[in-house]
Amino acid sequence: MTKLWVHAELQGGKPIAPTFELLTKARAVADEVEAVALGAGASDAVDELGRFGASRVFVSDDAVYDDYLALPATHAYEQLVSEHEPDGILFPLTYDSRDVAGRLSGRLGATLMSNVTDLSGPGKARTAIFGGRLDVDVELSGSPTLLVVRPKSFPAEPADAAGAPDKVTVDVELPDDVRKAKRIERHEEKQAGPKLEQARVVISGGRGLQEPGNFRLIEELAEAIGNAAVGATRAVVDAGWVPYSLQVGQTGTTVTPDVYIAVGISGATQHLVGMKGSKKIIAINKDEEAPIFQVADLAVVGDALKIVPELIEEVKARKG
Numbered sequence: 001m002t003k004l005w006v007h008a009e010l011q012g013g014k015p016i017a018p019t020f021e022l023l024t025k026a027r028a029v030a031d032e033v034e035a036v037a038l039g040a041g042a043s044d045a046v047d048e049l050g051r052f053g054a055s056r057v058f059v060s061d062d063a064v065y066d067d068y069l070a071l072p073a074t075h076a077y078e079q080l081v082s083e084h085e086p087d088g089i090l091f092p093l094t095y096d097s098r099d100v101a102g103r104l105s106g107r108l109g110a111t112l113m114s115n116v117t118d119l120s121g122p123g124k125a126r127t128a129i130f131g132g133r134l135d136v137d138v139e140l141s142g143s144p145t146l147l148v149v150r151p152k153s154f155p156a157e158p159a160d161a162a163g164a165p166d167k168v169t170v171d172v173e174l175p176d177d178v179r180k181a182k183r184i185e186r187h188e189e190k191q192a193g194p195k196l197e198q199a200r201v202v203i204s205g206g207r208g209l210q211e212p213g214n215f216r217l218i219e220e221l222a223e224a225i226g227n228a229a230v231g232a233t234r235a236v237v238d239a240g241w242v243p244y245s246l247q248v249g250q251t252g253t254t255v256t257p258d259v260y261i262a263v264g265i266s267g268a269t270q271h272l273v274g275m276k277g278s279k280k281i282i283a284i285n286k287d288e289e290a291p292i293f294q295v296a297d298l299a300v301v302g303d304a305l306k307i308v309p310e311l312i313e314e315v316k317a318r319k320g
């Protein structure tokens with residue numbers, strides 16, 4: 001009997017979207033799937049976690065898990081693992097979750113693998129190496145293994161016949177020294193339109209736009225199309241043109257929209273790993289040898305600064 005746990009990271013009292021992707025995958029590769037939800041809103045999340053296949057959910061609504069970074073959750077996990085002995089724990093690849101996973105690995109001496117893109121059980125997982133050029137399957141020893149999984153690696157699908165899960169209240173005494181790093185402010189980047197990871201159309205701009213002021217072309221195109229999100233490459237994020245929250249790629253957000261439009265983007269592997277799962281890729285680049293064209297369904301060779309304004313006018317005209 002293989003037992004996998006899924007770490008249900010909560011934001012604003014709700015499990016983040018990758019939680020449901022992890023539960024869906026866990027169902028396919030383990031006999032028993034359970035979830036752990038720590039922080040405000042945990043109890044309210046139980047039914048939803050059950051709907052995606054968790055047969056048992058460990059919960060604590062204690063705000064200490066929201067107020068203090070990683071250490072309270074690590075402490076709670078240490079005790080839960082020794083009591084319930086899961087074979088593996090799946091964490092989403094987010095700042096908070098990987099912090100918990102890393103610390104837990106240190107405490108338990110457990111094998112940890114990050115940037116997992118697929119798995120066939122707690123002891124076998126896949127990741128990409130050499131900047132995404134090669135996939136490798138890795139065998140992991142020990143129990144539990146800790147697998148930190150890239151968001152959007154799997155679809156999120158509710159279980160066919162999911163009953164109400166058992167709710168187990170986490171009763172862990174937390175020592176004072178877990179209250180070390182306090183969260184004093186949560187800043188949410190303001191953004192118009194749909195979230196990057198949820199949008200059906202994503203338009204991203206790269207260094208080929210030449211200068212920061214030209215990035216507005218990407219925003220105008222997104223606005224003209226409607227309900228589209230704006231993304232960017234790391235090159236323009238690092239240059240300070242747009243905030244990090246727009247970065248698509250290995251060290252940014254992974255997106256899998258119906259349509260991805262890459263404007264002035266070369267197609268470095270670190271960018272490709274974050275968008276190559278898109279259903280249709282349209283690339284605009286003045287260099288016909290640009291690597292982005294190798295993954296593009298539609299290649300437009302030319303100057304983005306001329307093409308995009310025309311495209312905006314065309315979209316507006318067609319929409320009337």
Ligand SMILES: Cc1cc2nc3c(=O)[nH]c(=O)nc-3n(C[C@H](O)[C@H](O)[C@H](O)COP(=O)(O)OP(=O)(O)OC[C@H]3O[C@@H](n4cnc5c(N)ncnc54)[C@H](O)[C@@H]3O)c2cc1C
Pocket residue numbers: 205206207208209210232233234235236247248249250251252253263264265266267268269270271274284285286287290302303304305
């Ligand atoms: C550890 C690591 C992690 C990284 N993570 C990420 C990540 O998450 N996301 C990411 O994006 N990158 C990431 N990178 C950076 C990545 O390697 C590339 O440097 C980056 O993606 C390049 O961005 P770019 O395509 O905007 O710029 P460039 O590579 O400079 O490409 C610009 C493109 O614009 C074209 N162009 C120029 N002028 C025009 C024009 N007028 N019209 C049309 N096309 C034009 C050029 O032909 C060129 O292809 C990472 C790198 C490392 C080392």
